[in-house]
Amino acid sequence: xxxxxxVEELTKRxxxxxxxxxxxxxxxxxxxxxxxxxxxxxxxxxxxxxxxLSIPTSGKGSVAGFDIMNQTEYIKRNIGxxxxxxxxxxxxxxxxxxRFFAAIYGIKDKExxxxxxxxxxxxxxxxxxxxxxxxLPLGWKQKLAFSTAIFHRPGIVFLDEPTGGxxxxxxxxxxxxxxxxxxxxxxxxxxxxxxxxxxxxxxxxIMVNGRIEALGSPANLKQQYHAESMDNVFQQLARV
Amino acid sequence: xKQFISFVNKEFRHIFRDKRTMLLLxxxxxxxxxxxxxxxxxxxxxxxxxxxxxWNYDPQIRIxxxxxxxxxxxxxxxxxxxxxxxxxxxxxxxxxxxxxDAQRTNPAIQLIADATDPNTAIxxxxxxxxxxxxxxxVAVTAIPQxxxxxxxxxxxxxxxxxxxxxxxxVMGLILMLICAMMxxxxxxxxxxxxxxxxxxxxxxxxxxxxxxxxxxxxVISTANMLIIILLAVYLLHVPLVGSMIWLSIISWIYIxxxxxxxxxxxxxxQTQVAAMLISGVMLMMPALLLSGMIYxxxxxxxxxxxxxxxxxxxxxxxxVKKLMIQGLEIxxxxxxxxxLLLMASFLLTVSLKKFSLRLQ
Numbered sequence: 135x136x137x138x139x140x141v142e143e144l145t146k147r148x149x150x151x152x153x154x155x156x157x158x159x160x161x162x163x164x165x166x167x168x169x170x171x172x173x174x175x176x177x178x179x180x181x182x183x184x185x186x187l188s189i190p191t192s193g194k195g196s197v198a199g200f201d202i203m204n205q206t207e208y209i210k211r212n213i214g215x216x217x218x219x220x221x222x223x224x225x226x227x228x229x230x231x232x233r234f235f236a237a238i239y240g241i242k243d244k245e246x247x248x249x250x251x252x253x254x255x256x257x258x259x260x261x262x263x264x265x266x267x268x269x270l271p272l273g274w275k276q277k278l279a280f281s282t283a284i285f286h287r288p289g290i291v292f293l294d295e296p297t298g299g300x301x302x303x304x305x306x307x308x309x310x311x312x313x314x315x316x317x318x319x320x321x322x323x324x325x326x327x328x329x330x331x332x333x334x335x336x337x338x339x340i341m342v343n344g345r346i347e348a349l350g351s352p353a354n355l356k357q358q359y360h361a362e363s364m365d366n367v368f369q370q371l372a373r374v
Numbered sequence: 375x376k377q378f379i380s381f382v383n384k385e386f387r388h389i390f391r392d393k394r395t396m397l398l399l400x401x402x403x404x405x406x407x408x409x410x411x412x413x414x415x416x417x418x419x420x421x422x423x424x425x426x427x428x429w430n431y432d433p434q435i436r437i438x439x440x441x442x443x444x445x446x447x448x449x450x451x452x453x454x455x456x457x458x459x460x461x462x463x464x465x466x467x468x469x470x471x472x473x474x475d476a477q478r479t480n481p482a483i484q485l486i487a488d489a490t491d492p493n494t495a496i497x498x499x500x501x502x503x504x505x506x507x508x509x510x511x512v513a514v515t516a517i518p519q520x521x522x523x524x525x526x527x528x529x530x531x532x533x534x535x536x537x538x539x540x541x542x543x544v545m546g547l548i549l550m551l552i553c554a555m556m557x558x559x560x561x562x563x564x565x566x567x568x569x570x571x572x573x574x575x576x577x578x579x580x581x582x583x584x585x586x587x588x589x590x591x592x593v594i595s596t597a598n599m600l601i602i603i604l605l606a607v608y609l610l611h612v613p614l615v616g617s618m619i620w621l622s623i624i625s626w627i628y629i630x631x632x633x634x635x636x637x638x639x640x641x642x643x644q645t646q647v648a649a650m651l652i653s654g655v656m657l658m659m660p661a662l663l664l665s666g667m668i669y670x671x672x673x674x675x676x677x678x679x680x681x682x683x684x685x686x687x688x689x690x691x692x693x694v695k696k697l698m699i700q701g702l703e704i705x706x707x708x709x710x711x712x713x714l715l716l717m718a719s720f721l722l723t724v725s726l727k728k729f730s731l732r733l734q
Contacts, residue, residue, distance in 0.1 A: 187574055217571045226391075
């Protein structure tokens with residue numbers, strides 16, 4: 135089995151505070167992996183280490199086949215990232231945003247043109263390519279941000295609470311986009327607050343106080359904790 | 375390289391799309407030059423004087439004619455008796471009152487000035503004294519033996535125009551404002567908007583992010599420098615005596631200092647407002663007050679004079695004065711150049727270190 139992410143006893147300490155406490159897990163290629171946890175559980179810190187933004191205090195790990203200790207430059211080239219706050223340049227147009235982010239990943243102009251047109255057509259955004267991003271509705275922005283994150287065809291895409299503040303219908307559409315992307319072979323690593331979204335994942339892990347307390351498919355976890363929903367599983371773990 | 379170009383391209387777009395900022399960036403030097411050139415000036419003009427009602431004897435006549443003919447003085451009234459002197463000052467009719475002694479044998483003159491603003495009063499009295507001296511010199515055709523008459527020449531600025539002093543000051547101020555404030559704001563904006571995260575997870579090197587932020591402001595600063603110099607030369611008739619090349623080189627060094635200051639601020643500030651406040655209070659105020667632009671550094675208390683040494687604008691303004699107004703060779707500003715270079719390398723090292731540290 136091919137793994138997109140392998141992590142062994144990954145730890146991050148800030149002074150005397152241990153943000154991430156010896157976590158271990160694997161994410162298979164093409165999998166949708168939900169990374170859950172309450173605020174302050176250490177999700178973001180763990181994710182930053184995986185993205186090459188932060189060097190682990192100890193432990194081992196590889197992302198897209200590259201070591202997270204000393205090959206962060208290669209990791210950065212092979213991952214996509216979408217942050218919890220919607221983040222594209224509001225004062226640039228749809229096309230300018232797409233072109234800028236493609237260019238910093240070193241994609242050639244011709245290729246940007248070809249791929250860009252197709253991506254925008256698939257999203258039915260082509261007409262809006264010269265619209266400033268700030269004039270788009272939030273749901274559109276989010277889809278555009280996602281398309282930008284996977285534009286350079288990364289092996290893995292990290293989504294940090296991608297659906298925060300979006301209405302249920304748009305969330306549903308967004309998840310369809312995620313499924314399409316996973317079908318095309320891109321591994322999805324997603325954090326979320328919405329427990330109904332956790333059900334959409336192939337497997338989830340739940341972090342509590344810097345440790346992974348539960349890991350498995352939503353169905354297995356529900357069985358293990360005798361719960362009806364993921365929400366209930368989460369409640370049981372987080373309360374301890 | 376292509377990465378870098380598209381990055382710089384994006385930065386320019388940010389600036390050009392924001393019409394208000396754009397207007398601010400290019401309009402500010404023009405407004406400041408006009409303000410300082412015509413409104414805020416340290417020259418004393420339109421001095422209101424009150425004179426005695428009558429004067430009869432020769433040196434006195436010449437003196438009073440001198441005042442009447444001088445464009446800096448307006449005769450606004452006459453004084454009949456000593457009570458009236460207080461009155462005209464209280465009513466604000468006079469800045470200066472001239473009192474003559476009626477005795478022919480002892481032609482004494484008294485100058486009474488309103489010293490509420492001591493600097494102005496001193497200047498007014500100096501002007502008046504000069505007129506009196508000139509009138510006397512004409513009167514005394516043969517100089518008595520042994521009398522020394524000083525022959526004063528005002529070098530580099532014979533007309534005593536304040537523009538000569540403030541043009542370098544405005545350059546120091548504007549470049550500081552644009553480089554430090556705008557760079558810090560544009561970096562902090564990316565943090566605030568969350569786009570910095572996207573850039574950091576991308577393969578772009580942090581150094582390249584910084585560099586591409588600096589390029590547009592470097593270009594705009596250079597444009598501003600040219601605008602200021604053009605306005606100074608053609609509108610305010612300040613001569614550009616020295617070498618333009620050296621002036622540009624030292625300005626670029628100063629711009630580098632300011633850019634690194636902006637970078638340093640951006641590593642501290644979390645919001646655009648904070649960045650603006652920090653650069654406003656920590657950079658602009660000292661640059662305005664302690665750089666020697668308005669108040670001479672030599673007159674400051676020792677502590678403030680010490681503080682002024684760490685203000686880049688002070689050294690830049692001093693260097694520009696020497697190069698531009700006095701037309702001195704570059705060797706005469708070696709000290710200023712050395713200090714600015716030292717500041718640039720120190721600030722750049724510290725801020726780049728802090729910037730990459732923040733990423734951990």
